Amino acid sequence: MVGVLALQGDFAAHEAALVRAGANTRLVRNADELGDVGGLVIPGGESTTMLKLLHYGGMMDALRRFSETKPIFGTCAGAILLAEKVCNPSQESLGAMAISVERNAYGRQNESRICSLVPEEEFIRRTGAEKVEAVFIRAPVIRKVGQGGRVLVAYNGDPVLVEQGMHLAATFHPELTDDVSVQRLFLGKL
Numbered sequence: 001m002v003g004v005l006a007l008q009g010d011f012a013a014h015e016a017a018l019v020r021a022g023a024n025t026r027l028v029r030n031a032d033e034l035g036d037v038g039g040l041v042i043p044g045g046e047s048t049t050m051l052k053l054l055h056y057g058g059m060m061d062a063l064r065r066f067s068e069t070k071p072i073f074g075t076c077a078g079a080i081l082l083a084e085k086v087c088n089p090s091q092e093s094l095g096a097m098a099i100s101v102e103r104n105a106y107g108r109q110n111e112s113r114i115c116s117l118v119p120e121e122e123f124i125r126r127t128g129a130e131k132v133e134a135v136f137i138r139a140p141v142i143r144k145v146g147q148g149g150r151v152l153v154a155y156n157g158d159p160v161l162v163e164q165g166m167h168l169a170a171t172f173h174p175e176l177t178d179d180v181s182v183q184r185l186f187l188g189k190l
C-alpha cells in the first residue's frame with residue numbers, strides 16, 4: 001500500500017498515476033494514516049503551505065521518523081521537503097535526502113515548461129524507458145547532490161530525478177504525463 005500525502009497540492013493526480021502503475025493507494029492526511037502505508041508520495045504544490053499544514057496537524061515528527069525506515073518519493077514541492085538544505089528563501093525541510101535545492105529557480109510561472117529528456121543509462125536499464133517527458137511548474141533546481149545520491153535524469157546539466165537509497169526526488173511532475181516509469185521505479189522500493 002502506497003500513501004499520497006493529501007494536505008495540499010496535486011495529490012489526486014499522483015493517486016491516479018499510481019493506480020495506473022498498478023499500486024494500491026490511500027490518501028494520508030494525518031500521522032495515524034501514515035502508519036498504514038509502506039511508502040509515501042509527497043506531491044507538488046506549495047512547500048511553504050505544506051510545511052504549515054504538517055505542523056498544524058502535528059505530522060512533522062511522524063514524517064521524519066517515517067523517512068528513516070520507509071521510502072518517500074517527493075515531486076517538486078515534495079522534493080523541496082525531502083532536501084537537507086533549501087534556499088531562495090531558506091526554509092525547514094525533512095533532511096531525508098542529501099540534496100540542496102533552490103526554490104523557483106527557473107523563474108516565474110511563465111518559465112514553466114515541458115521537456116523531452118534522455119535519462120541516464122541506469123534509469124533506462126531499470127525502467128526500459130528511453131525518454132522522459134518532464135513537466136516543470138515553478139520548479140526548484142537541485143544545486144547539489146551529496147554522498148549516496150545518484151542522478152537518474154538531468155536537464156541542462158542539472159539533476160531533475162535523484163535517488164538516494166530508498167528515497168526518490170523529482171523536480172518535475174511525472175504524475176502529469178501518461179508514462180508511469182518513474183512511479184514503477186518508486187513502487188519497486190516498497
Ligand code: GLN
Pocket residue numbers: 043044045046047048075076077078080103104137138139140
Ligand atoms: N514553487 C513551489 C514551491 O516552492 C513548488 C512548485 C511545484 O510543486 N510545482 O514549493
